[in-house]
Amino acid sequence: MSTIRWTEARTTRSARWHSESATPPPRRVVVADDRMKADTAYRLACEGTALLWRGDFPNARQLLHAMGRRIDRNRSHTGGGPAESFHLHRRARAHRARILGRLLVALDDDHSLALRRAPDVRQACTEAYGPPREPRVVSLRELLGVIGAREWRRKGVEVPALGARIHPHYGVFSPVRGEYVDLVAQAALPASARRGTGPRTAFDVGTGTGVLAAVLARRGIGHIVATDISPRALACARENVRRLSLDARVDVVGPALFPEGRADLVVCNPPWIPARPTSALEQGVYDPDSAMLHGFLHGLASHLEPGGEGWLILSDLAERLGLRTRRELLTVIEATGLRVVSRIETRPRHPRVRDSADPLHAARAAEVTSLWRLGRV
Incomplete structure (x- = not known):
């Protein structure tokens, strides 16, 4: 200092x-x-x-x-x-x-x-x-x-998909936009190629508060490994996992992007906007040059079990703002040995969608958040 x-x-x-x-x-x-x-x-x-x-x-x-x-x-x-x-x-x-x-x-x-x-x-x-x-x-x-x-x-944020509250720490992105959590809670789990059953293991890449790892555990996945590059996020996720009595099934490790090994399901909700954050608080929203998005896509295939899936949760706000094109996203997916299995969509429900005084109102009003189901080619 x-x-x-x-x-x-x-x-x-x-x-x-x-x-x-x-x-x-x-x-x-x-x-x-x-x-x-x-x-x-x-x-x-x-x-x-x-x-x-x-x-x-x-x-x-x-x-x-x-x-x-x-x-x-x-x-x-x-x-x-x-x-x-x-x-x-x-x-x-x-x-x-x-x-x-x-x-x-x-x-x-x-x-x-x-x-x-x-x-x-x-x-x-x-x-x-x-x-x-x-x-x-x-x-x-x-x-x-x-x-x-x-x-x-202290108060926490109510997460309906969990039926519980998540307690964000300073500098860790809060799950106040619940639509991305609901996508993970509602999407059909992939079947294991080996046994024809649901996934036994999952990775939550960039876990933040640990909310998605907790949702996956509540959905019955036996072992989840959650990672983050931020020490604050790792401490926050560990505390939330303990509060929810899920620490026997969720391991929080890092700092790292991916953990070692492979999983049946790998989930990632990277920052949605390819721009440089101006503070630690903005790192959950802004991803310079889409670095985390590209890091996840380039590493996904090597961390999937046979028949496994990667779930990429991403808003199209960057596309509507002219900061990234859909073609660019699909090109990276193809170049990293992945294919799009399917995609489910939802609309945001946060108040800024209705704020006509917001300079970015037109893009926010049309925004769509998607869960991309990706598999190995």
Whole structure:
């Protein structure tokens, strides 16, 4: 971690800088409190100056919202085709995150927040950042995300296909879009080529919270191996598997894309959009150059038992945004020694489908999520 410095009460002070989005430490930091006007804060942030907040915590949140309104007022609405609209939308979101990320707060060496009327954030920060070691400075925007993640983890997300709740950790994609879970819960299981029975073993590649591994276990598959490249996801999946009393049938291993060996069924729900994530939180949504998708397809045939199937769960949103074509997907499938056995589809049910103010509304409204059943040629 880097160190940032600022002057306070005529004394030069310093602390460790922490950013989950790998934002560089600000070069200039000034102290701000309840007397600072939103216009001044916005102007300083746009000029690259970070504001270390020393006032009331609710007032800091109000200031953040006021700065956000000023960003939205000045946002350009110019756009062309779907791909251009997507890139403009991403650029606007990155600009917004950059400006709002310049309102900072200081955490003490026990992760406490020494501001008036501040909540107790120690547990939330420990879950996100690990055990406290020394004072650090983070953006208020990031801290609010950490606090929100703590609530998601505590309350969990109801998954009807499981009849239970899944508890996502900070930085792990939450199963709030249930249509992809329902596809795995409802698709007919492949018959084993050797015995004419259902699959005995399955791999869940890129398990995240472990929700799909749990669904497969509840469907009666005897042994599931779940993998992920993220240590946070591995810890999250292990905790959820234990909560559901499925740890005797589900092994969570990694970090890795594929486990060793072969399985009758290999399931993967990769990030759907081929674009670069700007933070750890976006890695469940954005897959640069479709790297995970291609990695899964290139490794699938060698990890399937004879007669086994690979299930690829993928939205066509990238196709509707002009970021990937269906022909490109089918070409990779063919080039990796695979064939399409069949495909089942569903429509998303999340609120953004109906949000006409969303710049990507047309693509989202037409989006289809598919479970591709793949076999070896």
